[in-house]
Amino acid sequence: MNDKFHKNLSALLKIFNNRPNHLSKFLIENDAFNKTFIKNIIKSNNLSKLKNFDHKSLLFSDYEEMDEFFSNLIKVNNDEDELNEKLFSYIQNEEFESAAKLRDYMIKNSINIKL
Numbered sequence: 001m002n003d004k005f006h007k008n009l010s011a012l013l014k015i016f017n018n019r020p021n022h023l024s025k026f027l028i029e030n031d032a033f034n035k036t037f038i039k040n041i042i043k044s045n046n047l048s049k050l051k052n053f054d055h056k057s058l059l060f061s062d063y064e065e066m067d068e069f070f071s072n073l074i075k076v077n078n079d080e081d082e083l084n085e086k087l088f089s090y091i092q093n094e095e096f097e098s099a100a101k102l103r104d105y106m107i108k109n110s111i112n113i114k115l
Contacts, residue, residue: 040074047073075109084114091115 016023027033033041041047060066083106090099106113 044074
């Protein structure tokens with residue numbers, strides 16, 4: 001990811017310290033999320049269970065551990081056939097980077113790949 005984007009985004013997020021409602025409203029109003037991300041947030045059972053979650057208890061040993069934790073929060077159990085169709089479509093349209101990412105996601109989550 002672009003280093004300047006990452007630094008500026010981090011600065012923006014820090015400005016909203018302790019005001020998650022303002023931050024979420026700001027990001028939504030400025031179209032900060034793609035449709036897949038929005039769909040995953042809406043359908044996430046894991047997030048629905050975190051009503052009174054104590055964020056101060058989060059301690060991670062490395063980036064990968066943190067990334068896995070947050071990815072699992074928004075993970076939605078997508079239909080296996082739908083994911084396979086999307087993978088096939090990426091390959092047909094020669095969108096190999098997207099296909100590789102989806103393939104890796106499917107392998108990581110033990111989803112059968114049927115081409």
